[in-house]
Amino acid sequence: TQLLEQSPQFLSIQEGENLTVYCNSSSVFSSLQWYRQEPGEGPVLLVTVVTGGEVKKLKRLTFQFGDARKDSSLHITAAQPGDTGLYLCAGATLFQGAQKLVFGQGTRLTINP
């Protein structure tokens, strides 16, 4: 069974602080996605990283895929209350010949004004 472990599971910080969320596995993934989910809604894709070592930036969010494609991180600079939400990482792999996404358990982020 492929597992993705996210840490921390909960994080509450003040507006303006920086933070990093980690997503780790012992398995290799062909790509890794990060989603954000707000209460009462489904997850929405933030980014997909495909190449080992790849770094992508989305405004104040920086995503990195590990060189061995087993882990990833999400760094937020100068966090704002609007960043509050559940962040999910998901690794793509083949399952019975079709693409399957394995999800981490999520990091619930709260940014306090």
Add this chain to the structure above:
Amino acid sequence: NAGVTQTPKFRVLKTGQSMTLLCAQDMNHEYMYWYRQDPGMGLRLIHYSVGEGTTAKGEVPDGYNVSRLKKQNFLLGLESAAPSQTSVYFCASRPLARTYGGELFFGEGSRLTVL
């Protein structure tokens, strides 16, 4: 801009009752998925479909059945609900992609409580 629509959004069942969750997508996507989301466990794949008339089991298929008679619809059935099936259920779809990493488009979720 409907995207992926799930009905119902909320349902309370008694143990042993049956029900069907409906997922409809208007994006002409080939792939459709049913996930359940439980606290601290992320999203777990129940069943999925790679096209009209085809279905396959995911990680946690026991107690659920699915059907995809039309490309735009994916139904999730519970024949005899159990308290362990209390969860939030998400339907998702994505287009056929030549490479990995295709974006999943999710519905808003259906919250099911089994008493």
